[in-house]
Amino acid sequence: MDFRTAIYKYCNYQERCHQDVRNKLYDLGARKDQVETLIADLIGDNLLNEERYARAFVRGKFRLKKWGRKKILQELKLHKISEYCVKKGMSEIDANEYDSVLNQLCVKKWRELNRETNEFNKKGKVYRYLLQKGYEQDLISDAINQLLESGS
The missing domain is CATH 1.10.10 (Arc Repressor Mutant, subunit A)
Known part of the structure; x- marks a missing residue:
């Protein structure tokens, strides 16, 4: 072959x-x-470049699948990407865009759970959803609290 x-x-x-x-x-x-x-x-022949791969992977998973940093990092490690390339790849995520996407996902999930009457359960479901997407615990808590303060 x-x-x-x-x-x-x-x-x-x-x-x-x-x-x-x-x-x-x-x-x-x-x-x-x-x-x-x-x-x-x-x-x-420049067909294989791990830095380029890491950057493309991070952009794709963040922009298309809306994954958080933790999940992206975990996947890059599963692919045995070097620390240097991981850092280069993660630099593709803009902090403001990251916060914006997290807040959008939080609001969207909160609205999807409109049948849930118990606010504590609703917060827990949103929290677990965002955790599963790979977002950091403190940022999730901030996003949920911000959502509740705004009254959405």
Whole structure:
């Protein structure tokens, strides 16, 4: 099998991290020496760049899926992205935009729970939802308190 053609197509389709490429090559049946050679070739041809991957990953997960920093960080670590690239990627999140998205999600979830009459339960459900999305506990509490103060 021509691993080179297959992996070049795989990397041309979208940004990939080293671990994804390594896993794909092993799935295709490549040996360890072939895997490392192909990864070096991909890096040399600028088809594989972990910093670029981390930046694209963070932008996508934050802007499209509305994930919080904690969930994004956890996913990057699962992909074995270096600390340096993680920091570069996380710098793609603007603090003001982050707060705005968190507040929007908080308001949206609060309104979805309009049948819930017990405010304590409602706060708990919104809190857990935002926690599951990867937002920080203190920021979630602030967003819920701000929502309650505004009377939405």
